[in-house]
Amino acid sequence: MRIIFHGENAASFSQGFDELVGPEAEIRILPDALEAAADREAYAAAEAIIGVKFDAGLPMPHDLRLFHVPGAGYDAVDLARLPTGASVCNCFGHEQAISEYVMSALLARAIPLADADARLRRGDWAYWAGSPDRVHGEIAGQTIGLLGFGHIGKAIARRAKAFEMTVHVANRSPVATSDLVDRAFGLDELEAFCASVDALVVSVPQTADTTGIVGREALAAMRHDSVIVNVGRGATIDETALFEALRERRIGGAIIDTWYRYPNPGEPHILPSRLPFHELSNVLMTPHMSGWTSGTIRRRQQVMADNIRRCFSGTALVNVVREGQP
The missing domain is CATH 3.40.50.720 (NAD(P)-binding Rossmann-like Domain)
Structure with a gap:
């Protein structure tokens, strides 16, 4: 051979x-x-x-x-x-690795371990239990929305359920409610789907039909404190619409692992977008690493x-x- x-x-x-x-x-x-x-x-x-x-x-x-x-x-x-x-x-x-990435990113937003550690090293007990002014969040009880319910979406759903999250799904083919799925939407109900979740995870592949599938209307439907996570392909979320929604604080934040530009022989250290996502404090940026374990x-x-x-x-x-x- x-x-x-x-x-x-x-x-x-x-x-x-x-x-x-x-x-x-x-x-x-x-x-x-x-x-x-x-x-x-x-x-x-x-x-x-x-x-x-x-x-x-x-x-x-x-x-x-x-x-x-x-x-x-x-x-x-x-x-x-x-x-x-x-x-x-x-x-x-890669679904095991990507689902762990998604859950760890959502947990990090709710449970500020790194910030608590940094503050305590300075003698700042900012998160000390005992006062309602010092509470931090949790993901139990939140609703996670999975745009795409293939290998990655199913793996995320299983882990989200272990954390007592509600799972909503939007998918091209019909998805039945089950032990994993609490509510299912068609792609023609994308705005209602986006409005229903605290965290929106995009894992659809890039095709002619999915390019820009999360556009201005879908982003406008999201809650002001919700977060969007992209582990599918960059272009499935409209680049300009996402940047503007984040810059204007119309959504709570973004966790982006898949991008709009990638290194090439002439530009090995290129920034991942023509827009300055790297200047926004409400974005967590990673270099297409979620599935690479x-x-x-x-x-x-x-x-x-x-x-x-x-x-x-x-x-x-x-x-x-x-x-x-x-």
Whole structure:
């Protein structure tokens, strides 16, 4: 089995991969830019490729049987250009990490551990129990709204219920109320959904239909003290509308992990938006880190190794984006 890990992102999953897939695997790690002739030849000869993109600038791998994206998003993979005989699969396994990120961020807003620690080191007992002037918050009893109810939304719902939160969901396909879901909305009820929650978590993928799905109307419907959390894709929330709502304090705050601009070779230290979110005190900014944990890598490695073994043994694949044609 000639297996290629293409690019820095894919290479993150290569360590120990030979032990998971078996001794018959011939594994090679290639850089993002395939400038050397030997690298282009190796890519063209691959039977399985793990990578985040495929486009006209890459060699055609005529013997390819499986193209595996090491994450959920495959928008950079030109499916029509890939050989028709190759199956395409993706991975999840990040929902555990992202749900922990969301819950820790919400807990940090309610329970000011870092501030309490910093103050007490100066002799300031600002949060000392015993006076109503010194109380802090809690998330029990609050309502969390999940825009999107896939792998990530379900994982957040399970953890939110453990903290005794009420869970509202807005989703493209209908969602029934259950032990996890207290109330469900359609996407045509987005403003009512936004108005009903204390924390709004956006985890929908970016498509033509979801780009800007949280716009001025949805933000205007939010409560003045509610918080919005983006762990999906930056452009699912209207950039200008979000900045203005935060700057004008029309909502309580934002926790943003997925952005509008990302580093590139010419701008390795670029700010994540053309607007000065970094100047706002009611925004917590993180660099698209919520799902990137050792556990995510381990789980995705296992899925990809299992799928490669399935592919070469002729058994059914999991997380199929496109079936290869005989």
